[in-house]
Amino acid sequence: MIEIKNIHKTFGENKVLRGISANFEEGKNNLIIGGSGSGKTTLLKCIVGLHDVTEGEVLFDGENFTHMNFEERVPIRKKIGMLFQNSALFDSMTVEQNIMFPLNLFTDMSQSEKQDRANFCLERVALKDKNKLFPAELSGGMKKRVGIARAIAMEPKYLFVDEPNSGLDPKTSILIDELINELTQEYKITTVIVTHDMNSVMGIGDHILFLHQGEKWWEGSNKEIAHTDNKELNDFVFASKFTQAAKEKL
Ligand SMILES: Nc1ncnc2c1ncn2[C@@H]1O[C@H](COP(=O)(O)OP(=O)(O)OP(=O)(O)O)[C@@H](O)[C@H]1O
Numbered sequence: 001m002i003e004i005k006n007i008h009k010t011f012g013e014n015k016v017l018r019g020i021s022a023n024f025e026e027g028k029n030n031l032i033i034g035g036s037g038s039g040k041t042t043l044l045k046c047i048v049g050l051h052d053v054t055e056g057e058v059l060f061d062g063e064n065f066t067h068m069n070f071e072e073r074v075p076i077r078k079k080i081g082m083l084f085q086n087s088a089l090f091d092s093m094t095v096e097q098n099i100m101f102p103l104n105l106f107t108d109m110s111q112s113e114k115q116d117r118a119n120f121c122l123e124r125v126a127l128k129d130k131n132k133l134f135p136a137e138l139s140g141g142m143k144k145r146v147g148i149a150r151a152i153a154m155e156p157k158y159l160f161v162d163e164p165n166s167g168l169d170p171k172t173s174i175l176i177d178e179l180i181n182e183l184t185q186e187y188k189i190t191t192v193i194v195t196h197d198m199n200s201v202m203g204i205g206d207h208i209l210f211l212h213q214g215e216k217w218w219e220g221s222n223k224e225i226a227h228t229d230n231k232e233l234n235d236f237v238f239a240s241k242f243t244q245a246a247k248e249k250l
Pocket residue numbers: 011014016034035036037038039040041042043
């Protein structure tokens with residue numbers, strides 16, 4: 001479980017996060033949603049330590065990450081998988097080399113062990129035999145899947161994903177969501193996903209945090225969101241006339 005307690009983040013005069021607390025449980029898809037500029041990516045970066053928090057604490061399975069120095073954080077960092085926007089693959093490396101990158105960096109596995117792990121991860125994301133391709137030869141959905149394969153290469157306990165569906169068609173988006181959901185449940189990963197995608201919210205949102213102007217405005221599950229009377233959340237999730245009409249039928 002990841003616990004975040006009273007997280008504040010200020011850039012200069014700009015108070016981006018204002019006292020956010022939540023628990024993210026293992027084996028669950030924890031979604032962070034909210035309007036543009038509400039602080040979603042900033043919160044994700046605060047949790048993984050890419051930003052220092054201005055105030056507050058982040059605990060990974062009871063261990064206080066916030067108070068650790070760089071060296072002390074390494075064991076927890078090794079348990080973190082990340083898939084950030086645009087998949088962030090290395091263009092000059094093959095698919096296989098991309099997946100092996102964290103293994104080269106963080107493990108003393110032999111070449112054949114790394115090869116086996118890369119093959120396993122590729123098979124897990126349905127990209128068997130694509131080892132030698134370069135990112136430029138892949139579709140957007142395939143790149144995301146390679147990004148996921150790389151993120152799970154180290155058998156993470158925690159998975160952080162920023163906008164997994166950006167730039168994908170609706171069908172591919174659903175496949176990516178299903179893959180993340182499957183991996184989360186199968187390996188009991190604590191998964192935290194920043195998303196704008198309402199299909200993801202309704203499809204895999206076990207636990208949803210809705211941010212509004214840097215505050216936690218609402219928290220609940222996808223089942224509860226359909227019946228919310230929280231005005232800002234309602235306006236955000238059911239923004240169009242079409243989705244409003246669909247909601248009334250739920
Ligand atoms: N490194 C930074 N330095 C200064 N301000 C920043 C920095 N990162 C984010 N901000 C500010 O924090 C606010 C929230 O940005 P953030 O990217 O977290 O929002 P978001 O909810 O993820 O938005 P979007 O949905 O558009 O991606 C914005 O006002 C942004 O300008």
